[in-house]
């Protein structure tokens with residue numbers, strides 16, 4: 267049975283005033299922000315790769331070390347209301363935090379709209395089936411794994 271989505275709190279509550287559960291529930295579980303990125307210093311271009319942080323379960327697209335992530339991964343993007351504005355350029359265009367911060371709304375496949383965590387996978391938004399773990403990639407070959415589907 268479809269879960270009730272309840273009140274659409276993100277429409278009436280500024281990001282900085284959301285409760286911790288509301289803030290956490292905005293994450294759609296796509297896993298895109300857990301992919302390694304490359305910043306080309308000469309052009310300042312930021313690109314995504316399909317190479318996932320080793321703590322991402324690439325099947326479920328969930329972090330296996332969520333509570334310890336700040337001490338385990340120096341590249342982990344730990345979003346909060348206070349740092350979101352400075353991190354927006356690092357987030358994919360589909361990210362709920364970015365969408366809301368930029369005045370947008372949540373898409374139909376977002377779990378808060380659909381009532382199902384699976385909808386982000388069914389819609390082809392998550393990295394499920396497309397990511398590889400960093401443990402199976404030579405760091406020197408990261409550029410071979412650049413993809414353009416994550417940004418949009």
Ligand code: SF4
Nearest residue numbers: 293294296297299361
């Ligand atoms: S890109 Fe945004 S919505 Fe997707 S997992 Fe990361 S924080 Fe959550």
Ligand code: SF4
Nearest residue numbers: 300319322329335342
């Ligand atoms: S440690 Fe951070 S980057 Fe790595 S899987 Fe967890 S949330 Fe994603």
